Amino acid sequence: MATYELVDASGIAIDEKRMAPFLTAFRGTVLRPGDTEYDSARRIWNASIDRHPGVIARCSGLADVIEAVRFARENGVLVAIRGGGHNVGGRALCDRGLVIDLSRMKGIHVDPKARRARVQPGVLLGELDRETHLFGLTVPVGVVSKTGVAGLTLGGGVGWLGRKFGLACDNVISFEMVTADGEVLQVSADEHPDLFWALRGGGGNFGVVTSFEYRLHPVKMVLGGLVVHSRDSARDLLRFYRAFTQSAPDELAAYAALLHTPDGMPAAAIAACYCGDLADGERLIAPLRSFGKPLMDAIQPMPFPVMQTVFDAAVPDGHQNYWKSAFLRELSDEAIDVVVRYANQATSPLTAILIEQYGGAASRIGVQETAFAQRQTQYDLGILTQWTDPAESERHVKWTRDFWDAMSAYGSGAYLLNFLGEENDATIKAAFGANYDGLVDVKTKYDPTNFFRVNQNVQPKPVALA
């Protein structure tokens, strides 16, 4: 039988004597193989990921995070950081190492007067929306309510409001972070500005973020939802989508999707969210409602947190997942033809192909102002392959890769960090783009031994020998 005990860098098991001081000092829950809750605690959104940490340390607060970092450091233990557990490549977990599990750190404090919110790293998007919505305010985050705010923000964070208010990372005022030495840093434009730059798009490379301070924006009701057409009209609908998005104001964002309806019918859809005056929104959305013969038009005024759940049912917990994505140079007729051809041959009806529209405010921030470099491209293609039977993985993965390869002619060569699954170093580097070298410098300064490496890794410069 396989053993999954915690090991040090030499592969030697950490015995009870070495564990004891940590177990005494830690206030949260320590879960180990064999514990009742261990298997549920190592389950994350993507069921394809099956890792066995030696210890899952469910932190109750900042002090626990410091204890976990120091224990791992002193004992040469590999560390992973878990926020919402939605990283497609499973970077929230590691085998036989220690998971710093932040999922129980769910504090949210909204200051409506200052239009700021303090948020702990175990908070999910829907939980944040629920609290800020009480005051008619919101943080621009992503589009699925169960995604973790922490990983999403550190990777940039694209969502419905990005065209109006920028990315999630553009709306961070400050971070609290625990370094690889177990030191607590307050990070903002005035304190550790290099780290403030790197944490806004550089992923989980630099430390454990224990608190995010966000700027809030007044958004209460939006005009949003889906218009669904039959798959036969996919080509025309995607061409319409291109024209519709090119004339959209910042308040409007639209995504196109080729997917199956819940009863298994191949469909093509456009999802839209308009966050300005609702009457203006109706006028702008009118061409979308009147294009072709929709099977369903569910665009309507709705509270913003409801808009944030429109895609939830399409990406449930527990499916097998393999995702690929790429920014497109342009959404040409030829590119549309390839997308539709592959969509019509999809190996699983659970798979969704998504074209997301960016631009707007997020693209008016300079490429080097934050670590998030990919601000110029309008459209990102996501191939979100999902299925249920692990025995079928090979054919679903193959179809995804073939599709992705066929799209390479239309790609910009850049990638969205947050959508990367298990990718090679070159793709990760391409996602960081022009900011990669700057990130190496910050990594070398704050984490020279690459203690935090279960992530989309930026390797520090080798230590110079004296």
Ligand SMILES: Cc1cc2nc3c(=O)[nH]c(=O)nc-3n(C[C@H](O)[C@H](O)[C@H](O)COP(=O)(O)OP(=O)(O)OC[C@H]3O[C@@H](n4cnc5c(N)ncnc54)[C@H](O)[C@@H]3O)c2cc1C
């Ligand atoms: C269904 C679904 C929908 C998504 N929608 C969007 C979207 O609309 N917009 C978007 O931008 N992205 C989206 N993503 C991608 C998502 O933002 C990333 O996968 C992100 O990593 C998820 O964050 P998490 O906290 O849930 O991740 P986890 O899997 O818990 O963590 C992933 C990695 O993030 C880092 N990390 C997490 N928390 C911390 C912390 N507190 N301190 C330091 N490092 C940390 C670590 O490196 C960790 O390995 C989506 C993903 C899924 C599966």
